[in-house]
Amino acid sequence: MADVVRDVMTPGVVAVRPDASLVEAAQLMRAQGIGDVLVADEAGLVGVLTDRDITVRAVADGADPLTVSAEAVCTPRPVAVGPDDPVSAAVTLMREHSVRRLPVVENGRAVGMVSLGDLGDRSPGPARRTARTAQKDPFVQGS
Template sequence: MADFVREVMTPGVVAVLPDASLVEAAQLMRAEDIGDVLVAEGGRVVGVLTDRDIALRAVADGADPLTVSARAVCTPEPVVVGPGDPVSTAVDLMRGHAVRRLPVVEDGRPVGMVSLGDLAVAQDPTSVLADISQAEPGGGRGGAPA
């Protein structure tokens, strides 16, 4: 297994400004084929917004995703990890805070994300979770939803 977060993380940053609408954030997630974006201001992470946040904290409550901001729905001040931190630190933080993803931050600036899927692939590339994490999006759904 990898020793450091930098060896397992997904490099690069996909972010929205705090005042971006949920529609803008969702469109960016779709375009990038990801389930989360960082909410960043001045090059610093101020929150994490997931597709689940949009669905459960806004849409399910009847909020208008065109007018609700990312800041209003995101998880503020998320727990972060550094690229030089041991993978075990990322695992402990995910477990302790019940999160599936951690922003990777270096010198206060986001440099990537590490997810449960990233850790699964690093730990056991032949596991079912690793297979799912590495699969092409949409493969196996078998058509349109009912």
């Protein structure tokens, strides 16, 4: 059984710049086969943007996804865990904040994501799917 977040997280991150359009973010999600991206700049993590955020916070209100930025719709200042935090701490944070995904941050940089599915699997992370593994920059994609 996994004891720390590093053992269950999906390594690597997929991120967009804060000024990326919702269309850019959605296209990246589709290309990577994922339902969320991090919103990040040079200073670090700005927020988390999910496919549901795009639908409920923008499209449902009639906003133009070509002109609305990821930063305007994302969940700002998301709760996060460290890779060496106990898995139980991730579970507790998810319950307390009613979230299904947590960024994993080490030394101020996002290094992965942990989701309810990851916690349910409880098998070592590197042997699992690697769709989140960054292709260019290990922190900011779509830049």
